[in-house]
Amino acid sequence: MKNCEYQQIDPRVLSVSPSSAQQNHTEKKVQQSRRKWEVFPGKNKFFCDGRVILARHSGVLPLTLGLIVVTCGLFFAFDCPFLVEHLTVFIPVIGGVLFLFVVISLLRTSFTDPGILPRATPDEAADIEKQIGKAQPFDTSGSSTYRPPPRTKEILINQQVVKLKYCFTCKMFRPPRTSHCSLCDNCVERFDHHCPWVGNCVGKRNYRFFYSFIISLSFLTSFIFGCVVTHITLRSQEGKSLIQAVQESPASVVELVICFFSIWSVLGLSGFHTYLVASNLTTNEDIKGSWSSKRCTEEFGNPYSYNNIITNCCVTLCGPMPPSLIDRRGFLSVVEATPAAASASEIELPPFPAKNDANMEENCEDFALSCTA
DSSP: OOOOOOOOOOHHHHTOOHHHHHHHHHHHHHHHOEEGGGGOSSSEEEETTTTEEEESOOTHHHHHHHHHHHHHHHIIIIIHHHHHHHTOTHHHHHHHHHHHHHHHHHHHHHHSOOOBOOOOOHHHHHHHHHHTTOBOOOOTTSOOOBOOOOSEEEEEETTEEEEEEEETTTTEEOOTTOEEETTTTEEETTOOEEETTTTEEEOTTTHHHHHHHHHHHHHHHHHHHHHHHHHHHHHHTTTOOHHHHHHHOHHHHHHHHHHHHHHHHHHHHHHHHHHHHHHTOOHHHHHHTTTSTTTSOTTOOOTTOOSOHHHHHHHHHSSOOOOOSSOTTOEEOSSOOOOSOOOGGGSOOOOOOOOOHHHHHHHHHHHHHHHHO
16 A cells, blocks of 8 residues: 655645734845945945945045044143243134134035935936947948947037037036035035045035135144144243254144144145136146136137136035935835735745656545455
């Protein structure tokens, strides 16, 4: 006699109710939904659940912050007590205000979205490629022809022709004054430059913070340098030589070295960006000479300038803060939602092993013969 094979069905599978199936599906969907910053296509790093954005290569930012903190710490610890005793108590007050302003401006520049433009969706990219005629149909001779999309698109701004370039990475025509940062792999509005010292791009949304950072850093560096020189001079006037005065305050030497090598570059950078703000230019435009006399006619110049220094400064630094165009903390559902009401018939049961009809008939005939015997 041959034993008939069978498989026992797990009763727990049959006891699954539609409500529990719906609950399990909902929990699975919540687990698989992620924040948009987790799948951000650019080369940025996010912290605090997407609230803080930095460039991938931001290793110089701690160095910048460390130099500022160390220099100011030595100044408050070794120079301020002597200057308060011999001059005025307002010296540490002024230094503290400048220090806070520098640090806040630096952090705002580093952690603020510089004006990143979201990339085109597949439907938008297909529509743009269709409009610009990226692919042409077969001709009458049967051979295919291919024409790459035009890299520029002309528009009028203040009666002047401005060319918009097509970004093959973001699949869109870049808006005016927008450029693609190769380090962050993003298109940034009013792109100025990528600054490794602040660990971020400098663009439309954080340029005012960057400008306030370098201006306040210029004042802070000059203030500390002047106070340290005054400190050493006053000590040398007390009947001591210059070497003895330096030996009594060795921290002042460290401050002098840092400030001496920093003040020239910071002051030069502040003056250069002051010229850019007054002219309503960006570093990218100035380096490329986009509106120079060699590339433009005499009657046409910078189309974004208001031909007034005060107006240019107000537009660049005092305008309303533009909103961020990337929804960093939004949710991106990976699995599409299914209908809420799931019936028991829709629940998948464990598959049964395939059976052969001939084997089943043979087993049953053997069973019948054994019973009659």
